[in-house]
Amino acid sequence: MAEDGFMKVSRRGVLAGGVASAAVGQASILRAQDSSTGGAAKQAKVPVRLTVNGTPQELELDSRTTLLDTLREHLKLTGSKKGCDHGQCGACTVMVNGTRINSCLSLAVQHQGDEITTIEGLGSPEDLHPMQAAFVEHDGYQCGYCTPGQICSAVAVLEEIRNGIPSHVTEDLTGRMRATEMEMRERMSGNICRCGAYSNIAEAMAQVAKG
Amino acid sequence: MRSFTYERAASPAEAARAVATTQGAKFIAGGTNLIDLMKLEIETPTHLVDVQDLGLDRVEETEEGGLRIGTFVSNTALSAHPRVREDYAVLTRAIQAGASGQLRNKASTGGNLLQRTRCAYFYDTNMPCNKRKPGDGCAAIDGFSRQLGVIGTSDSCIATYPGDMAVAMRALDAVVETVKPDGTARAIPVADFHRLWGDTPHIETALEPGEMITHVRLPTPLGGQHFYHKVRDRRSYAYALVSVAAVIQSDGTGRVAFGGVAPKPWRSEAADAQLPNGAAAVVRTAFADARPTEQNAFKIPLAERTLAGILAEMRS
Ligand SMILES: Cc1cc2nc3c(=O)[nH]c(=O)nc-3n(C[C@H](O)[C@H](O)[C@H](O)COP(=O)(O)OP(=O)(O)OC[C@H]3O[C@@H](n4cnc5c(N)ncnc54)[C@H](O)[C@@H]3O)c2cc1C
Ligand code: SF4
Numbered sequence: 001m002a003e004d005g006f007m008k009v010s011r012r013g014v015l016a017g018g019v020a021s022a023a024v025g026q027a028s029i030l031r032a033q034d035s036s037t038g039g040a041a042k043q044a045k046v047p048v049r050l051t052v053n054g055t056p057q058e059l060e061l062d063s064r065t066t067l068l069d070t071l072r073e074h075l076k077l078t079g080s081k082k083g084c085d086h087g088q089c090g091a092c093t094v095m096v097n098g099t100r101i102n103s104c105l106s107l108a109v110q111h112q113g114d115e116i117t118t119i120e121g122l123g124s125p126e127d128l129h130p131m132q133a134a135f136v137e138h139d140g141y142q143c144g145y146c147t148p149g150q151i152c153s154a155v156a157v158l159e160e161i162r163n164g165i166p167s168h169v170t171e172d173l174t175g176r177m178r179a180t181e182m183e184m185r186e187r188m189s190g191n192i193c194r195c196g197a198y199s200n201i202a203e204a205m206a207q208v209a210k211g
Numbered sequence: 212m213r214s215f216t217y218e219r220a221a222s223p224a225e226a227a228r229a230v231a232t233t234q235g236a237k238f239i240a241g242g243t244n245l246i247d248l249m250k251l252e253i254e255t256p257t258h259l260v261d262v263q264d265l266g267l268d269r270v271e272e273t274e275e276g277g278l279r280i281g282t283f284v285s286n287t288a289l290s291a292h293p294r295v296r297e298d299y300a301v302l303t304r305a306i307q308a309g310a311s312g313q314l315r316n317k318a319s320t321g322g323n324l325l326q327r328t329r330c331a332y333f334y335d336t337n338m339p340c341n342k343r344k345p346g347d348g349c350a351a352i353d354g355f356s357r358q359l360g361v362i363g364t365s366d367s368c369i370a371t372y373p374g375d376m377a378v379a380m381r382a383l384d385a386v387v388e389t390v391k392p393d394g395t396a397r398a399i400p401v402a403d404f405h406r407l408w409g410d411t412p413h414i415e416t417a418l419e420p421g422e423m424i425t426h427v428r429l430p431t432p433l434g435g436q437h438f439y440h441k442v443r444d445r446r447s448y449a450y451a452l453v454s455v456a457a458v459i460q461s462d463g464t465g466r467v468a469f470g471g472v473a474p475k476p477w478r479s480e481a482a483d484a485q486l487p488n489g490a491a492a493v494v495r496t497a498f499a500d501a502r503p504t505e506q507n508a509f510k511i512p513l514a515e516r517t518l519a520g521i522l523a524e525m526r527s
């Protein structure tokens with residue numbers, strides 16, 4: 001039954017952007033449970049397929065597993081950090097299909113077929129992403145705990161500005177969005193830094209925004 | 212977090228039926244509120260029905276010139292939609308004043324309407340809370356109530372509906388479209404969507420068990436100037452102490468809805484009619500029945516000053 005359910009989900013996931021409901025007649029219920037544990041200790045294990053930093057992954061996870069724990073505990077990608085686990089700090093920020101989210105407030109099962117990019121996928125020590133290089137150059141961190149989330153967010157913020165997404169400080173909603181200091185600071189407010197490296201982060205971002 | 216099973220529904224009616232017929236089931240959209248509450252075991256669903264595959268991720272034009280927003284449209288996508296920016300700027304402004312970039316990318320339209328209160332005692336499972344556990348008592352009424360409601364509250368619960376987007380939707384007179392487990396559709400004006408909960412603060416909206424939001428409809432554009440001013444303890448990424456959504460015409464008439472003050476976005480047509488007479492007149496009317504606590508009485512003059520700021524901006 002579990003496999004059956006997974007097939008349906010993945011088929012639906014593959015069909016054009018999740019608009020495929022009409023093509024599949026029935027809801028697929030993933031009630032895959034480990035029968036050996038039995039009774040109250042039953043856990044719902046579900047197959048999850050996603051691509052992380054370009055590598056396809058197939059996992060069997062407790063349905064409660066967050067995307068953050070999937071990355072850190074199951075795939076050993078410990079770059080993404082757990083600060084608050086409640087969407088309040090941004091340390092867990094990753095990109096899903098190109099947009100940034102808090103991976104602590106997302107379940108792995110919500111991400112069947114998704115492409116995840118973490119700090120490890122942005123660049124490597126030998127070949128830094130321009131934002132990683134700018135953070136190094138401008139001292140955009142102290143302890144470094146918030147930094148992977150800051151960098152993922154910073155890369156996504158510049159993309160959001162390029163894509164014309166407005167922000168709370170955008171005056172002209174119908175004009176072209178610009179990567180001003182005010183805009184970048186507002187858009188980075190979901191990433192908290194207890195060391196207070198904010199002004200250096202802003203400088204690093206400004207450098208990358210200038211190109 | 213308690214264990215649960217998970218499914219992706221294939222149609223809205225099927226999703227509604229699945230939630231109605233499975234004991235303890237809930238819908239999940241972005242999950243940014245639900246998963247947070249599940250971690251704290253304030254929400255303990257036994258089964259989750261995911262609405263992401265239902266094709267409800269689009270904004271469509273309606274025949275009469277308004278918009279119909281699928282429930283799974285993200286807060287970011289809705290706020291950035293060209294027609295919303297052009298014709299419903301109050302909505303773009305309100306959405307962008309809420310949460311963070313990461314959260315807005317994940318948060319859905321329907322989920323945003325249904326986000327639960329941010330009363331600190333609701334979140335603290337060691338404290339009594341009638342909303343979390345009916346009949347438990349309310350720790351807030353004699354506790355720290357600075358953030359909480361000043362009007363429309365009850366002796367059972369003085370919490371607020373904390374969101375921003377719905378405040379703009381109230382000013383726009385949006386309509387929530389739903390499907391029930393038997394497949395029938397219904398339209399609920401945003402004005403009637405959130406309940407004044409009286410002595411049942413755990414029942415927060417007009418939705419029936421298993422009823423699923425499919426769309427939110429915006430009527431034809433109002434024209435005028437659009438404002439959303441939000442006052443909070445830090446300048447970004449914080450809930451409102453008070454917020455004001457306003458659409459004001461060049462002759463000084465218009466509409467005003469207040470956020471952060473009540474169990475629902477707070478607006479009265481009688482208060483709207485006072486707009487040409489200034490902020491004090493509007494707030495006197497809108498908050499005539501207010502019952503603030505000692506700690507949150509400041510919200511009423513704050514609402515007046517926030518609206519006065521908008522009217523001054525309008526004139527300049
Ligand atoms: C740190 C933090 C700060 C925040 N700050 C703000 C802020 O300043 N302003 C603000 O407005 N919001 C704020 N938010 C809240 C955020 O906007 C909500 O979490 C989000 O909008 C919820 O949307 P979702 O799709 O993730 O909902 P979910 O978490 O998926 O669902 C929320 C509820 O809605 C139900 N549901 C979802 N879809 C449907 C449907 N189609 N039909 C019926 N029921 C449904 C679910 O069962 C659940 O009960 C903040 C959140 C966090 C974590
Ligand atoms: S105000 Fe409402 S939510 Fe807060 S503790 Fe009292 S009953 Fe609970």
Ligand code: FES
Nearest residue numbers: 083084085090104
């Ligand atoms: S760990 Fe996800 S926001 Fe803090």
Ligand code: FES
Nearest residue numbers: 142144193194195
């Ligand atoms: S560098 Fe230490 S928390 Fe940001």
